[in-house]
Amino acid sequence: MFDKILIANRGEIALRIQRACREMGIATVAIHSTADENAMHVRLADESVCIGPPSATHSYLNIPAILAACEITGADAVHPGYGFLSENARFAEILEEHNITLIGPKASHIRVMGDKIAAKATAERLGIPVVPGSPGAVTNNIDARKIAAEIGYPVLVKAAAGGGGRGMKVALSENEIDNALSTARAEAKSAFGDDALYIEKYLAKPRHIEFQVLSDGKGGAVHLGERDCSLQRRHQKVFEEALSPALNLAQREKIGTVVSDAMKELGYLGVGTVEFLYENGEFYFIEMNTRLQVEHPITEMITGIDLVQEQIRIAHGASLGYGQSDVVFAGHAIECRINAENPETFTPSPGLIEAYHPPGGLGVRIDSGVYAGYTIPPYYDSLIGKLIVFGKNRNECLMRLRRSLGEFVIEGIETTIPLFSRLVAEPDIVNGNYDIHWLEDFLDS
Numbered sequence: 001m002f003d004k005i006l007i008a009n010r011g012e013i014a015l016r017i018q019r020a021c022r023e024m025g026i027a028t029v030a031i032h033s034t035a036d037e038n039a040m041h042v043r044l045a046d047e048s049v050c051i052g053p054p055s056a057t058h059s060y061l062n063i064p065a066i067l068a069a070c071e072i073t074g075a076d077a078v079h080p081g082y083g084f085l086s087e088n089a090r091f092a093e094i095l096e097e098h099n100i101t102l103i104g105p106k107a108s109h110i111r112v113m114g115d116k117i118a119a120k121a122t123a124e125r126l127g128i129p130v131v132p133g134s135p136g137a138v139t140n141n142i143d144a145r146k147i148a149a150e151i152g153y154p155v156l157v158k159a160a161a162g163g164g165g166r167g168m169k170v171a172l173s174e175n176e177i178d179n180a181l182s183t184a185r186a187e188a189k190s191a192f193g194d195d196a197l198y199i200e201k202y203l204a205k206p207r208h209i210e211f212q213v214l215s216d217g218k219g220g221a222v223h224l225g226e227r228d229c230s231l232q233r234r235h236q237k238v239f240e241e242a243l244s245p246a247l248n249l250a251q252r253e254k255i256g257t258v259v260s261d262a263m264k265e266l267g268y269l270g271v272g273t274v275e276f277l278y279e280n281g282e283f284y285f286i287e288m289n290t291r292l293q294v295e296h297p298i299t300e301m302i303t304g305i306d307l308v309q310e311q312i313r314i315a316h317g318a319s320l321g322y323g324q325s326d327v328v329f330a331g332h333a334i335e336c337r338i339n340a341e342n343p344e345t346f347t348p349s350p351g352l353i354e355a356y357h358p359p360g361g362l363g364v365r366i367d368s369g370v371y372a373g374y375t376i377p378p379y380y381d382s383l384i385g386k387l388i389v390f391g392k393n394r395n396e397c398l399m400r401l402r403r404s405l406g407e408f409v410i411e412g413i414e415t416t417i418p419l420f421s422r423l424v425a426e427p428d429i430v431n432g433n434y435d436i437h438w439l440e441d442f443l444d445s
């Protein structure tokens, strides 16, 4: 096994990875910016290295500084967490060139899934159902018009380099297609420096359902069920649950098998998430994430599988060692993302945490790096913790979530906790009756 892992991240996910390492007897190295000197991930690590100033570009994204930290500490592997360098194929290659193991997939798989056109073509080749659309990039408006007419309006113009909703434009009819193409192209060019576009049938009211996969790169692969992440605001997930209240066992087994077979065929290594839009009983692949995700704990709660320990084992060359029939889903889990933001305007609210008292008790998990007296720096994203609640069924989970939200005390800054208290009182949430537009409609009304 690895002796020492460098964790190239900060905040709650850095702590989450440290916990996995400690249980496995692996030493940890924290890296941090000057703004994170007092962060919990630095205090709890076995060693720490300051790698730069507050700006992420010069610290958590600074590849030469991270390599130097590996050299200085003798770390034999790097865990990138999520965000930052986690889906940077070049970083994966550079680590390999330096004989440092990336705890993550092969660089080639990171690269192919980063290009949404290539990802979709790969998914289709592997037998995963995709959204009807252009066979590849659309290079001119005449072809685009022809393809859009074939698929039927409304259509969605998307950026190959996209994800997170940027460079995406709906065309409701042929009158709107030229405009959608030029707006999307300009946005893609300026946001990603890559103006390649593709076209899909626009799905009006889907749910966002993503399957967690675990694959050892040598023929062993399982799916760990799905997460329903439909409740989003501006392409940021807010509330996630596993399993989805919209699926039954037969649907899960059918698409889950397609996905795990595809990962075997691909020779995929590590954890991955295959994202679908789900509408009228049909699944449509949209993207694959080649990293550990923020919402991974809800999958851990219903399967009992430690996803980070599995990542580490697989990166070290172990076989999965179990099959699909060994994966048992039990109960229900919900995650609420606690952001340091105003719960109505979503304006960031960094600053001093004057009081902090998290909920506890059976079935309640908090993944967070904050503490009373900690000052949240203004330089990074506003996620300060995750409240993850487990119950033997969805109803028990919701009851426990209400109780937990009522106990949670964070003073000195604003948080999204009051939003969740409103959500768990909504009949549509209680009934699992929501799609990807529900939350923004609720916030508008």
Ligand code: MV4
Binding pocket: 131, 156, 163, 164, 165, 200, 201, 202, 203, 204, 208, 229, 230, 232, 235, 277, 286, 287, 436, 437
């Ligand atoms: C779509 C779609 C409807 N039809 N594709 C948004 C971000 C990107 N990851 C995929 N997205 C969408 N793709 C087709 N063909 C609607 C969205 C979408 C969305 C998807 C998941 C969760 C929230 C969303 C909010 C708005 C739009």
